[in-house]
Amino acid sequence: MVFKVTPAVAATMLALVPVMGHADATIDTIDRYVTFSGFGTLGVVHSDYIKADFVANVVQPRGAGYRSWSATPDSDLGGQARFTLTDSLSGVLQVLSREDSNGKWWPTVEWANLQYQINSDLKVRVGRMVLPTYEYSDTQYVGYSLPWVRIPIEIAYTDAGLHSDGLDALYRVKTGKITQNLQLQWGHTQVDLPGAQFTSTSAAVVVFIDTLQYGDASLRLAYQNYSGPGFPPVRLRVTGAGLTYDPGAWFVTADSNYSQDRFFGDLFAWYVSGGVRFGHFAPYAIYSTTHAQSAGTSGLKSLGNDHTVTAGVRWDFAKNLDTKLQLQQVTIDSLDDPASFANLSPGARVGDKVNVLSLTLDFAF
């Protein structure tokens, strides 16, 4: 996926150009007219299993396994410019460099949109946005914003958290002490998987998210529907629910989703995680899994099946920097493309246990 510039992205970029030229015009109330930010992760992964590559994301063509150490699963670099045009109009452009499905590191435009705040409770965005399908999907590559090295891969198995070009509306409703954030997004997305058997396809996508916040607790409900031509034809529906409680000194978070696809069948994925924070240290544990519920027209009965037990620690050792050490054991529950792996060799067996160690350094500014 090489720096694809769609009409929506191009229009947003063009709209932002004159703004950059007049950066000194209306600075009186907003002195932060253009802000630049960046984030990145430097990571290494070690796997003790030589019959498959452990990957961090379903689109990655390789990882740690055949070569026991790899820097590709988690390493990335991103930059963002945010433009404040008026009190109610702003724009954002975010570019990310990360190993893509072709094994290349070409930067992609992740976010490029104009946002208009209609009133204090309603805003609309036009352009490119990252799909908010599951909890953390829209910041899954910003390692610094995650409590773990990476989001559990099982939850993202049927959806790699790609971006969509289109329209998005965010509406907030307050009922007593409960705040609901409703998000409706529709547009077009590219689905690009490694391997020659799947063509890159363009799909129409509709997403609806309802996040209910009550103090430190939040409940997140998600619905996403893809449809598009190609092989196999894209007919994917993802329904999700997640719960988080984070009072500061500790946290628990869980997310789940049920995917229905005519070709690949039905899959159910979930994780539960908890952690505590002692000063600059935040140890955590995760249990995550995905299991096929029914076979689709592909005939695959156990697509993606695996489960993972993870333990790790985040250390905020300096301003804007953290380092994480994570150990996990993945159990292969199917030979039909277990979620955490690519390039499964014929010698792999159901029940094989894979030990993975990850070490990352994250920054954000």
Place this chain on the structure above:
Amino acid sequence: MILMAFAVADVRAEEIVVIVNLAAAPLSKEQIVDLYVGRSDDYTPIDQTAGSRIYVEFYKKVTGRDSAQIKEIWSRILFTDRGIAPKQLPDSAAVKKAVAANPKAVGYIEKSAVDASIKVVLSVD
């Protein structure tokens, strides 16, 4: 410089107060927490310099979170373009001035800096 050093040394023992514009309605502690951890944009929160003693104390005592957690929370909001972290001002005098000038602004300062230009909605011991 010497005066500044004294001013900083004083903050340690001092109470922090949350202030709003004279024209603004009172705020609950929950509302203040929501503003500073990015869950609400009903008002405009104003910050002190990240890492300063008053900043660290305020977040620890009011939100129950340390500076790194606050940075983590706002980085998630920033990189999904859902908002930007509160604007940081250099000292309590600047915060007071900004709050006095904006009916939507909320800030926090040392108790000793309180005067008639703003009103206190929460005391943090």
